Amino acid sequence: xxxxxxxxxxxxxxxxAGLRAAIAVAETNPNxxxxxxxxxxxxxxxxxSAEGGAAGVIRPDDSFDEHAxxxxxxxxxxPDQDAVEMFVKEAPLELMRLEHWGCPWNREPDGHxxxxxFGGMKKERTWFAADKTGFHMLHTxxxxxxxxxxxxxxxxxxxxxxxxxxxxxxGCVAIEISSGxxxxxxxxxxxxxxxxxxxxxxxxxxxxxxxxxxxALAYRAGAPxxxxxxxxxxxxxxxxxxxxxxxxxxxxxxxxxxKDGYRYLQDYSLGKPQPEPVLRTMELxxxxxxxxxxxxxxxxxxxxxGPYGAxxxxxxxxxxxxxxxxxxxxxxxxxxxxxxxxxxxxxxxxRPVIHYVMGGIHTDINGATPFKGLYxxxxxxxxxxxxxxxxxxxxxxxxxxxxxKAGRDAAEFASVQKMxxxxxxxxxxxxxxxxxxxxxxxxxxxxxxxTIREEMQKTMEQSAGIYRSGESLERGANxxxxxxxxxxxxxxxxxxxxxxxxxxxxxxxxxxxxxxEAMIQCALHRTESRGAHQRTDFPARDDQNFLAHSVVAxxxxxxxxxxxxxxxxxxxPPAERVYGK
Amino acid sequence: xxxxxxxxxKGYRVRMSTYWWLGRWPYLKFILREISSVFVAWFVxxxxxxxxxxxxxxxxxxxxxxxxxxPIVIALNVISLFFVVFHAITWFNLAPxxxxxxxxxxxxxxxxxxGPQYVAWVIVSxxxxxxxxxx
Amino acid sequence: MAEQIALEVTRFxxxxxxxxxxxxxxxxxxxxxxxxxxxxxxxxxVDGSLSFRWSCRMGVCGSCGMMVNGEPKLTCATFLTDYAxxxxxxxxxxxxxxxxxxxxEITDFLEKLSKVKPWLIRDKEKAPSEGExxxxxxxxxxxxxxxxxxxxxxxxxxxxxxxxxxxFAGPAALALAQRYxxxxxxxxxxxxxxxLSQHDGIWGCTFVGDCTQVCPKHVDPxxxxxQYKLTATQEWVKSLLMPWGGK
Numbered sequence: 001x002x003x004x005x006x007x008x009x010x011x012x013x014x015x016x017a018g019l020r021a022a023i024a025v026a027e028t029n030p031n032x033x034x035x036x037x038x039x040x041x042x043x044x045x046x047x048x049s050a051e052g053g054a055a056g057v058i059r060p061d062d063s064f065d066e067h068a069x070x071x072x073x074x075x076x077x078x079p080d081q082d083a084v085e086m087f088v089k090e091a092p093l094e095l096m097r098l099e100h101w102g103c104p105w106n107r108e109p110d111g112h113x114x115x116x117x118f119g120g121m122k123k124e125r126t127w128f129a130a131d132k133t134g135f136h137m138l139h140t141x142x143x144x145x146x147x148x149x150x151x152x153x154x155x156x157x158x159x160x161x162x163x164x165x166x167x168x169x170x171g172c173v174a175i176e177i178s179s180g181x182x183x184x185x186x187x188x189x190x191x192x193x194x195x196x197x198x199x200x201x202x203x204x205x206x207x208x209x210x211x212x213x214x215x216a217l218a219y220r221a222g223a224p225x226x227x228x229x230x231x232x233x234x235x236x237x238x239x240x241x242x243x244x245x246x247x248x249x250x251x252x253x254x255x256x257x258x259k260d261g262y263r264y265l266q267d268y269s270l271g272k273p274q275p276e277p278v279l280r281t282m283e284l285x286x287x288x289x290x291x292x293x294x295x296x297x298x299x300x301x302x303x304x305x306g307p308y309g310a311x312x313x314x315x316x317x318x319x320x321x322x323x324x325x326x327x328x329x330x331x332x333x334x335x336x337x338x339x340x341x342x343x344x345x346x347x348x349x350x351r352p353v354i355h356y357v358m359g360g361i362h363t364d365i366n367g368a369t370p371f372k373g374l375y376x377x378x379x380x381x382x383x384x385x386x387x388x389x390x391x392x393x394x395x396x397x398x399x400x401x402x403x404x405k406a407g408r409d410a411a412e413f414a415s416v417q418k419m420x421x422x423x424x425x426x427x428x429x430x431x432x433x434x435x436x437x438x439x440x441x442x443x444x445x446x447x448x449x450x451t452i453r454e455e456m457q458k459t460m461e462q463s464a465g466i467y468r469s470g471e472s473l474e475r476g477a478n479x480x481x482x483x484x485x486x487x488x489x490x491x492x493x494x495x496x497x498x499x500x501x502x503x504x505x506x507x508x509x510x511x512x513x514x515x516x517e518a519m520i521q522c523a524l525h526r527t528e529s530r531g532a533h534q535r536t537d538f539p540a541r542d543d544q545n546f547l548a549h550s551v552v553a554x555x556x557x558x559x560x561x562x563x564x565x566x567x568x569x570x571x572x573p574p575a576e577r578v579y580g581k
Numbered sequence: 582x583x584x585x586x587x588x589x590x591k592g593y594r595v596r597m598s599t600y601w602w603l604g605r606w607p608y609l610k611f612i613l614r615e616i617s618s619v620f621v622a623w624f625v626x627x628x629x630x631x632x633x634x635x636x637x638x639x640x641x642x643x644x645x646x647x648x649x650x651x652p653i654v655i656a657l658n659v660i661s662l663f664f665v666v667f668h669a670i671t672w673f674n675l676a677p678x679x680x681x682x683x684x685x686x687x688x689x690x691x692x693x694x695x696g697p698q699y700v701a702w703v704i705v706s707x708x709x710x711x712x713x714x715x716x
Numbered sequence: 717m718a719e720q721i722a723l724e725v726t727r728f729x730x731x732x733x734x735x736x737x738x739x740x741x742x743x744x745x746x747x748x749x750x751x752x753x754x755x756x757x758x759x760x761x762v763d764g765s766l767s768f769r770w771s772c773r774m775g776v777c778g779s780c781g782m783m784v785n786g787e788p789k790l791t792c793a794t795f796l797t798d799y800a801x802x803x804x805x806x807x808x809x810x811x812x813x814x815x816x817x818x819x820x821e822i823t824d825f826l827e828k829l830s831k832v833k834p835w836l837i838r839d840k841e842k843a844p845s846e847g848e849x850x851x852x853x854x855x856x857x858x859x860x861x862x863x864x865x866x867x868x869x870x871x872x873x874x875x876x877x878x879x880x881x882x883x884f885a886g887p888a889a890l891a892l893a894q895r896y897x898x899x900x901x902x903x904x905x906x907x908x909x910x911x912l913s914q915h916d917g918i919w920g921c922t923f924v925g926d927c928t929q930v931c932p933k934h935v936d937p938x939x940x941x942x943q944y945k946l947t948a949t950q951e952w953v954k955s956l957l958m959p960w961g962g963k
Contacts, residue, residue, distance in 0.1 A: 040769075040771060040779065041779075041822070041826075041867075043777075043778065043866075043867050044769075044771050044772075044777040044778065044779045045777075046771070046772065046777075048772065048776050048777050048866075049772050049774065049776055049777070092844075093844040093845065094844075096844040096845075096847065096848060097844045099848045099849065100836070100841060100842060100844065100848075100849065101835065101836055102835065102836035102896065102899060102901065102902070104856055104859075104860060104863055104899075105848075106853075106856070107851055107852060107853050107856055108853075109852065109853060110850075110852075111850030111851055111852050112848060112850065113848050130860075132776070132864075135776055135866070136863065139863070139865075143829075143834040143835050143892075144835045144836075146829070146830045146834065146835065147835050155823075155826075178815060178816075178821075207771040207772040207773065207777065208770060208771050208772075208773070209771050240748060241773050241774065242773070243773070243774050307746075334774070337775065337793050338750070338773070338774055338775065338792065338793060339748050340747055340748050340795050340797065341748070448760070448761075448764070449760075449764065450759075450760030450761065450764075492764060492765075493763055493764035493765045494764055494765030494767070496729050496731050496732070496765070496816075497731065498729060498730050498731060498815060498816045499767050499815055499816035499817070499819050500765075500767070501759075501767040501768070501819075502759070502764040502765060502767075505764075591813060591815075591821060592730075592812075592813025592814055592815045592820070592821045593728060593730070593735065593736060593813060593814045593815075594813050594814075595736075595810070595814065597811075597876075597879045597880055601876055601879065601880075602876070604786070605786070605926075607924070607925070607926045607929060608876060608924070608926070611876075611922075611924045611925070611926075615922070675923065675925070675942075678925070678928075678936070678938060678939040678942060679923075679939065679942030679943060679945070679946065680943065680946070681858075681939070681943050683854075683858065687857075688857075
């Protein structure tokens with residue numbers, strides 16, 4: 001079954017960036033219609049899990065330049081400085097706008113918004129709403145979006161392809177998951193806000209839905225992806241669920257120990273072990289150094305073999321029940337409620353987990369991709385303000401700032417475009433045939449989705465994990481090619497059309513394989529180490545050749561090609577990245 | 582081979598059984614609480630009947646007393662007493678939920694709202710009992 | 717500990733079935749596995765056609781609400797070992813139409829949510845450059861609890877009124893309306909009063925209280941509704957005594 005509808009601006013993705021963009025369009029031009037296509041109901045988007053906070057300068061002793069400098073140096077001088085300068089200026093305005101929409105930011109006793117310190121930020125500028133900032137932001141945005149009649153939602157629609165004509169993006173084809181109906185949505189502008197792709201890796205804090213669908217949509221359409229080799233690990237996540245154990249657990253005095261009960265971080269130039277935590281040493285060292293220490297311990301055979309892979313232990317037992325309940329009750333609650341484990345009595349198994357993808361769809365400072373009619377914002381996009389390593393609390397603000405920017409820009413662009421015609425329905429019909437032939441009506445497929453997915457994840461962790469080498473990446477690239485072949489032989493158990501979640505899982509796997517290919521290609525070509533991309537064969541930073549963004553685009557013949565785009569430097573010449581917190 | 586229906590059915594509705602309230606203890610407790618109001622009404626009617634009998638004179642009052650010695654009436658009143666007490670307890674315990682009283686920015690704990698009601702109940706009951714038995 | 721446990725799940729594919737039925741699978745019983753892990757095990761390894769919603773796996777997205785042995789639960793926060801030796805019966809959330817297997821239709825809730833105007837209503841708005849609306853920590857505390865709703869809809873599954881009368885607005889929608897009513901920055905009380913004080917608004921609630929019991933985020937929707945009944949009644953009395961009165 002086929003249907004076509006039209007809208008002025010089409011949002012694919014209904015999380016923090018997507019909803020902010022939708023509101024921006026509705027406010028910029030109330031005559032425009034906005035459609036929000038999301039494969040889940042918007043309040044389920046992964047923005048909801050963010051806990052820490054959102055950065056924006058509001059203290060009088062703070063300044064835009066300092067926020068910008070922290071971001072640029074934290075990103076190992078890969079962020080585009082013009083974008084960062086714009087970002088830090090817009091940040092407090094966007095956060096304030098959210099407050100006006102009802103977001104329950106924590107307050108000082110005098111009624112003003114409170115800010116707190118956060119890793120990597122040298123001044124206090126992180127706005128927060130209890131320890132559920134992303135949750136409150138998303139629900140505020142979602143509930144506010146209900147005000148605008150111009151916003152039409154397509155809930156639980158999975159976008160499978162961008163509609164392109166005359167070199168311009170003209171909408172998308174989506175499956176109504178509840179019925180299997182193929183919906184063509186013609187649009188004068190499209191904004192991709194589909195989030196990151198943490199599920200490409202086996203251990204991740206990311207939800208099941210973070211499969212890089214928008215990145216794949218753009219990539220397949222020929223739009224370039226940027227800086228895909230930069231993926232951020234958080235050093236302490238639970239091995240099975242990937243749930244984050246916050247830095248606060250270590251800040252209160254937790255120890256990281258290996259299988260001999262030894263505080264191994266002292267072997268890695270991170271200071272001497274003290275009974276009490278000391279800022280910037282041992283367990284409070286920089287995140288990437290902690291993740292790297294884990295890998296080294298694993299290579300020495302000193303990690304513990306858990307049922308879900310290698311782990312180390314986070315020991316909180318010496319803090320005592322009283323202190324744990326007073327200072328870090330949510331850590332205890334998370335362990336008890338979701339892992340059946342009590343940190344007061346037991347050791348917490350932890351390992352580095354993928355948390356954020358710095359790379360994404362290449363956009364300019366306004367969220368526009370080089371593809372006419374196509375925009376992107378949020379984690380799915382790469383402007384870039386995060387560069388080689390993202391600072392905590394910048395990404396929630398990024399969703400707002402660039403969601404708004406892309407929304408406004410797309411609204412202006414759309415208002416002078418012609419509405420695409422019904423002939424696009426033919427492309428939708430082709431897509432319907434493809435889905436039927438490749439998945440729904442096919443019998444005899446020998447591969448299971450879960451098998452290919454797990455092998456892909458294992459491959460990515462081994463070849464493009466915390467440490468990479470030319471050799472591991474080549475192996476990874478070969479394995480991925482094999483998996484892409486085997487993917488064509490995938491067989492579904494579910495051939496129905498009503499809520500066929502297995503079909504969605506298969507399409508998501510296809511997206512992940514494409515994103516993985518882009519990541520490995522970019523990592524292979526960057527022969528230096530910078531930020532989150534660490535090459536054992538090229539351990540030094542090489543500003544001479546690589547003060548540039550990797551740009552990967554799929555050519556007509558399907559082969560990915562990597563090129564380089566110089567970083568925009570305005571006022572801060574590259575310096576040594578000093579390992580501050 | 583999968584086929585479409587032109588109007589995808591919007592879902593299968595599971596009918597709620599007439600005996601839904603027997604399925605779980607919280608539901609049963611709720612229905613008992615609601616039914617208890619019938620017994621409260623019965624006590625009210627009894628009180629009104631007694632007042633009416635008092636007004637009508639000594640004969641009517643004696644008839645009333647006979648009525649109350651009837652074993653069926655006694656049984657009914659015992660059951661009613663249980664339900665009235667149950668009604669009062671559930672009412673008092675629910676009151677703090679329905680009233681968010683804040684003093685100095687902090688919410689007053691439930692026991693400080695339910696508690697005084699129990700105390701008042703005991704005091705008033707004691708006073709009435711004293712009046713009836715001694716006064 | 718036993719190695720396995722029986723998982724009984726509702727199966728329903730409207731293209732094939734007239735009514736839902738139960739299918740049993742044997743799944744591994746591990747200490748840290750929740751019901752959702754068992755469902756994913758079946759979907760990945762045994763029968764890919766088992767359909768259910770899930771996402772964050774940590775009780776904040778609200779997708780994975782289902783009935784586990786007759787109680788509404790978040791399947792990501794319900795340990796299999798709590799039901800050993802089993803069987804564990806997983807059924808779709810009660811009081812909603814079943815679309816497929818364990819997936820229910822929730823558009824009704826979203827429509828009701830829109831109706832109660834869950835956004836900040838103000839007569840005059842400030843520009844972002846003019847700064848925040850001041851709000852003390854105490855003022856924030858008055859509504860913070862009601863803002864914690866993850867829209868998991870376990871409360872609707874627990875509410876017998878909603879089961880008997882699908883027109884009832886329901887616990888979460890009413891609690892979210894109250895979240896805005898009690899926000900010191902909001903000026904929309906009177907706008908919401910009309911919608912909320914209808915027959916199927918707060919007055920549909922008979923204070924069964926089960927919604928509060930099952931809420932995984934301790935929102936206390938029952939409390940929110942009863943408190944609003946008090947407010948609505950006060951407003952009604954005021955309108956009787958002072959019919960000329962402004963908002």
